[in-house]
Amino acid sequence: MSLSGDARSDHGSAASAVADDLAQLILGELAPGQSLPSEADLAGRYSVSRLTIREAVKLLAGRGLLELSRGRRAMVREPDGSAFTDFLTSLVRTDPKGLFDLVEVRLSLEMQSATMAAKRANRAGIIAIENALQGMRDSVGDSPDFADEAAEASFHAFDFGFHEAVALASGNRVLGYLFEAMAVPLREGFFISQRGHADRGHTPQDTIAAHQRILDCIREGNGRAAAEAMRIHLRDTERDIRMALTKMAQSPARS
Amino acid sequence: MSLSGDARSDHGSAASAVADDLAQLILGELAPGQSLPSEADLAGRYSVSRLTIREAVKLLAGRGLLELSRGRRAMVREPDGSAFTDFLTSLVRTDPKGLFDLVEVRLSLEMQSATMAAKRANRAGIIAIENALQGMRDSVGDSPDFADEAAEASFHAFDFGFHEAVALASGNRVLGYLFEAMAVPLREGFFISQRGHADRGHTPQDTIAAHQRILDCIREGNGRAAAEAMRIHLRDTERDIRMALTKMAQSPARS
DNA sequence: AGGATCAAAGGTATCAGATACCTCGGGAGG
DNA sequence: CCTCCCGAGGTATCTGATACCTTTGATCCT
Structure with missing residues (x-):
């Protein structure tokens, strides 16, 4: 049984950790259409640089959880097939x-x-x-x-x-x-x-x-x-x- | 019919474009276990900064196509459920x-x-x-x-x-x-x-x-x-x- | 008053340069 | 021959700055 439960964390990097945390937040509390706080804001909360936040966000976008567009905040997206x-x-x-x-x-x-x-x-x-x-x-x-x-x-x-x-x-x-x-x-x-x-x-x-x-x-x-x-x-x-x-x-x- | 074929590109950003291109390469030519060129190398090929490459790579990692680990190149991963x-x-x-x-x-x-x-x-x-x-x-x-x-x-x-x-x-x-x-x-x-x-x-x-x-x-x-x-x-x-x-x-x- | 226009604010996208730390392979020493 | 250490190559992250997009509200014209 190799079902690792929930941890998609590649290797405990900061970006992965933030991504996992945000994923919980998104799947648990945020509804599709709502948007994430700004990158600067998140960077402050997690005490990492904006770059790390960006990478975490990209990770989630790849998973289909977020929709990104320039000039606007990341929006929670309903995952699909x-x-x-x-x-x-x-x-x-x-x-x-x-x-x-x-x-x-x-x-x-x-x-x-x-x-x-x-x-x-x-x-x-x-x-x-x-x-x-x-x-x-x-x-x-x-x-x-x-x-x-x-x-x-x-x-x-x-x-x-x-x-x-x-x-x-x-x-x-x-x-x-x-x-x-x-x-x-x-x-x-x-x-x-x-x-x-x-x-x-x-x-x-x-x-x-x-x-x-x-x-x-x-x-x-x-x-x-x-x-x-x-x-x-x-x-x-x-x-x-x-x-x-x-x-x-x-x-x-x-x- | 809203089947958009292949374009997962969020919005034509450079990172997304690179990611799409790499995805084609990965799915088409690279076998699981093989590794991508180094970030610096890719940055050169696509004429973008290393950061953009990193974001593209994170995007693909989120999709489950790549496995990242510190100190080693990104490895092609067999996607799974x-x-x-x-x-x-x-x-x-x-x-x-x-x-x-x-x-x-x-x-x-x-x-x-x-x-x-x-x-x-x-x-x-x-x-x-x-x-x-x-x-x-x-x-x-x-x-x-x-x-x-x-x-x-x-x-x-x-x-x-x-x-x-x-x-x-x-x-x-x-x-x-x-x-x-x-x-x-x-x-x-x-x-x-x-x-x-x-x-x-x-x-x-x-x-x-x-x-x-x-x-x-x-x-x-x-x-x-x-x-x-x-x-x-x-x-x-x-x-x-x-x-x-x-x-x-x-x-x-x-x- | 009402609507169109534009500029500033808030955000994201990307760049450059630098540092920390990890991995791997090769060579020195036992 | 095996072990340990080191340097080269790489990734992870930080800082600071610039470009460009979106939204919004103030301004201006009618």
């Missing part, structure tokens, strides 16, 4: 298996999102999902091919937006933010998968139909079916990624 | 519903862990789980009550270790690190739940039995049963948390 992105990005880029680990977890979380969205989505949530789906339709039209690259990019953006809308409609903030954290790393996976997709003869209409099924189940409030529809859809995606990667391993076309 | 902890902590503390959102996601992830552990756990993974369970047994003995506070703390630590071991045995690094990220915030929940637990007449032996069932299913390789055993166990926990919170709302005993 982006904090986890670095880890996932690093994982996907360094560990060959990493992408599949991520996809596996994503499957689980998106099924959960679908289930909860079916149970709890309100009118606005449903509409957001519908809009995303409509956006996918508008991007591609009736043709099995994309008109141009812009249309294809738009299609993917709406596809992504669909999944995001489902996560948000679940009403579970952790799900929403986890999804956000996975966004960038998954985009790399998405990009790869789309190539495999085309190879297997899937059309954008197939993808749209899969999303439509998910939406229908959510609208009906059938959580179990929604999860299943999501599972089928994502399993397809996963298989495509696998195929694309295998193919890439055979004929490496590195940039 | 701790990056997500701040968000969850903030959520649990500020949003009354946050804890339940977290518990809900945790249920999903731990069921996934159990499933995967049943399918893929190797010998070492199983042993780690067994050890945690044995630790729970040793902490409490045959009595329905704990000998002292230390015994109780030890019991909880092993309980926690059990779940961690299952997550690790899943072989999915994302699951492992997500679990790690949830550790501290969940501990708060754990703490609360334990009070409800006692109220409902659950004994430590009940808890041990629940864990034993999970372990058995994993050992048998029965993923579905393992997930179900995990679900039952965690649902109990969740219910206890709910009860404890309701009770607390009625007679607030704040410190």
Whole structure:
């Protein structure tokens, strides 16, 4: 068990100590939107130079706890999913298996999102999902091919937006933010998968139909079916990624 | 869709720009364990003062990408789950519903862990789980009550270790690190739940039995049963948390 | 009076130079 | 061959100063 509790302190340096102390204050007492005392003020309180305070503040900004802007005091920021992105990005880029680990977890979380969205989505949530789906339709039209690259990019953006809308409609903030954290790393996976997709003869209409099924189940409030529809859809995606990667391993076309 | 892609840049300050650039370098080319050039060197390359470099480095250290230690160069660090902890902590503390959102996601992830552990756990993974369970047994003995506070703390630590071991045995690094990220915030929940637990007449032996069932299913390789055993166990926990919170709302005993 | 303009105050961002202290490797001494 | 010590390289922090941004309130014009 290597769970070090709370101490993120690198090595007991003054800056780290101040940062830890401020983190407690921020997480415990300050609400997002409030601002910290001025650097000079803090320097006085902790009996260190302004420089040390600045470094502590930068440390916290890196953790996503503070938002800095020139000429104004540091503002407490509501942490969000982006904090986890670095880890996932690093994982996907360094560990060959990493992408599949991520996809596996994503499957689980998106099924959960679908289930909860079916149970709890309100009118606005449903509409957001519908809009995303409509956006996918508008991007591609009736043709099995994309008109141009812009249309294809738009299609993917709406596809992504669909999944995001489902996560948000679940009403579970952790799900929403986890999804956000996975966004960038998954985009790399998405990009790869789309190539495999085309190879297997899937059309954008197939993808749209899969999303439509998910939406229908959510609208009906059938959580179990929604999860299943999501599972089928994502399993397809996963298989495509696998195929694309295998193919890439055979004929490496590195940039 | 507010997914800003990659730009974490606060406001185009020099330090942020350097940090972003270094982040690309770290995530793209440097392996964990390697070290950055010296501050003076970097200051030269980017044509900024050493201070600016220091602030950029602190920013990255806050993101968990670098490990700093006095007298040595900054070392590239493998990001881990701790990056997500701040968000969850903030959520649990500020949003009354946050804890339940977290518990809900945790249920999903731990069921996934159990499933995967049943399918893929190797010998070492199983042993780690067994050890945690044995630790729970040793902490409490045959009595329905704990000998002292230390015994109780030890019991909880092993309980926690059990779940961690299952997550690790899943072989999915994302699951492992997500679990790690949830550790501290969940501990708060754990703490609360334990009070409800006692109220409902659950004994430590009940808890041990629940864990034993999970372990058995994993050992048998029965993923579905393992997930179900995990679900039952965690649902109990969740219910206890709910009860404890309701009770607390009625007679607030704040410190 | 009401609104636009501008200057000062308060802040942050960055620079330069200097000191304290830590780490590591190599060489002197045993 | 091992140990101890020292110097080189590095980071941590301090002081003092400058540049530039934001906010605000006083001033001035209409």
